[in-house]
Amino acid sequence: MSPQAPFPILMIDGFWPWFIEAGVLGYLLGSIPFGLLLTRAAGLGDVRAIGSGNIGATNVLRTGSKKLAAATLLLDGLKGTVAVLLARYFWGEAPAVLAGLSAFLGHIYPVWLRFRGGKGVATYIGVLAGLHWPTALTFCAIWLAIAFTLKYSSLSALVASLAAPLVLWWTGETALAAVASLMTALLLWKHRANIARLMAGTEPKIGAKT
Numbered sequence: 001m002s003p004q005a006p007f008p009i010l011m012i013d014g015f016w017p018w019f020i021e022a023g024v025l026g027y028l029l030g031s032i033p034f035g036l037l038l039t040r041a042a043g044l045g046d047v048r049a050i051g052s053g054n055i056g057a058t059n060v061l062r063t064g065s066k067k068l069a070a071a072t073l074l075l076d077g078l079k080g081t082v083a084v085l086l087a088r089y090f091w092g093e094a095p096a097v098l099a100g101l102s103a104f105l106g107h108i109y110p111v112w113l114r115f116r117g118g119k120g121v122a123t124y125i126g127v128l129a130g131l132h133w134p135t136a137l138t139f140c141a142i143w144l145a146i147a148f149t150l151k152y153s154s155l156s157a158l159v160a161s162l163a164a165p166l167v168l169w170w171t172g173e174t175a176l177a178a179v180a181s182l183m184t185a186l187l188l189w190k191h192r193a194n195i196a197r198l199m200a201g202t203e204p205k206i207g208a209k210t
Contacts, residue, residue: 026099030106077126084130100127152192
């Protein structure tokens with residue numbers, strides 16, 4: 001028996017409405033630009049006008065507010081987790097995976113900001129937390145280890161994101177590994193400028209004001 005979708009939408013032949021709803025729910029949650037909203041509410045202006053121009057926690061930290069950066073990191077992660085948990089509750093596991101992926105896409109390509117969003121690291125972790133928490137912990141452990149030793153947020157994220165699909169594959173979660181691989185590919189694309197700066201030795205370290 002098909003689950004009852006809580007939000008009525010137009011029935012389309014060949015598509016399960018709860019899959020469509022899960023995707024829309026995930027995207028809308030993921031597209032909330034917490035970094036931008038928090039810095040504006042604090043009277044710090046548009047975070048996109050400083051540093052890397054990104055709306056994520058690392059760039060929010062460049063405003064000088066560790067509290068706002070921490071809040072941005074937490075909320076950007078939670079929106080991915082909440083998207084997964086809500087979709088799982090209403091529709092099941094496969095829609096939960098779709099909602100998680102959609103939340104990640106919403107964060108990096110939010111319609112409200114002309115599809116110019118963040119780089120997806122915190123939301124990636126949040127999605128993993130909802131789908132497979134041991135992999136989320138592994139991601140965080142790798143990120144923290146590299147961040148504390150080398151002080152490069154981007155490098156930490158890149159290495160951790162490359163490890164996540166491997167961990168999922170090793171634990172037998174092949175479908176999730178495929179989804180994580182897609183998120184990793186998008187995360188690498190969003191970090192292409194960071195990769196170039198890392199190779200050139202010009203990438204700013206954590207906490208640096210640029």
